[in-house]
Amino acid sequence: MPIDLIIFDCDGVLVDSEVISCRAHADVLTRHGYPITSEQVFERFLGRSTRQANLEIESELGRKLPDAYHGDLQDELFRSFEANLEAIRGIHDVLDVVTQAVCVASSGSHQRMRVSLGSTGLYERLAPKIFSASQVTNGKPAPDLFLLAAAEMAVPPHRCVVIEDSLAGIAGARAAGMTVFGFHGGSHCRDGYAETLHRAGTDLTFADMRQLPELLRRVEADALAG
Template sequence: MRPDLVIFDCDGVLVDSEVISCRVHAETLTRHGYPITTEQVAERFLGRSSREARREIEAELGRVFSDDLEAQLVADVLRSFAESLEPIPHITAALDALTQPVCVASSGTLERIAFALNRTGLYRRFAPNLFSAEQVAHGKPAPDLFLHAARQMGVPPSRCVVIEDSVPGILGARAAGMTALGFVGGSHCLPGMDARLRAAGASVIFDDMRQLSDFII
């Protein structure tokens, strides 16, 4: 199809951040009394906001975390990003090939999105069209964030294509009435992710950003 808007997830789609983020989340949660591995964080919470993850864990524990959990998590993630975050290979070439408007719709906070894009030289490609789960009532897999992004960009949902790397992201895009493409080229993607994204509703699966222009005319 030829969409009027291309919506990109950030983590794992624009920047190769998911391994870093899941590791930091696991370390932080473990310090706060909830032992969990990097792999378990990826399995349970990949593509979802830290707010949603916190609510689920607190309900499971029957107690709330200390007030400084979020601040510690943000500080640790941004510090790790500053040390080692890289863009997804060939993302610049993929963006150069697009003629449609683009925006970001991410489960991360606006601070984290901006930091990651600045660190990897992609900020100017998207600003000010950065949209975060913190701006809506319900994060992915709910459609709220994608509908918010489309509304702000003035494009009907049916004319949007979403690039996602997670099951919650694909589900949210499809629930919003948008076409979803599944990207499995991030360093966090394990065998079987392509099948999971397709089962969630991705119309196309690809692992090299240079392929993106083959699907978006």
């Protein structure tokens, strides 16, 4: 079937934010009584919503995270994004040439995406076709967010391709019945991460965003031939 919609994850796919985000989460959580490293944040919470992560942390702590934690985390994230965040190399070029409709489906909040996408010149290119886990009951790895995006864009799930870098996102896209490309070109992706994405069930993996238009053409040609 033809591909009518490309659904991009945000962090680690559109913007190279995961190293910054994991470091900020680790620093602020540790200050508020939950010692954790940025590597542990990456392993446990990559691709999951803040709401889900907080529930898990609070269950382990046996108490609610203090109100100050949420404000401190937002301040640290936004300060770091505005100072250091860059778009994934090649994404602006890709958006210039792809012929399919595009949208964003992220575990991050709309406010966070306004800052991260805005600081890299992507927000104005993609708004208002931006969807957040805050709009659904169950975030990734549930399929709800991807199904919402497809419904809002009026495209059947089987004619969507999702670009993801997280295991939770891959699981959600597969559960939604969509084709999934695993992207491992962000600075957080270590040696062997392509194989990790492949084992999680991606249809293919790639590390250079500028390859995406050709990969889309290849998948469509294979579908027509098969």
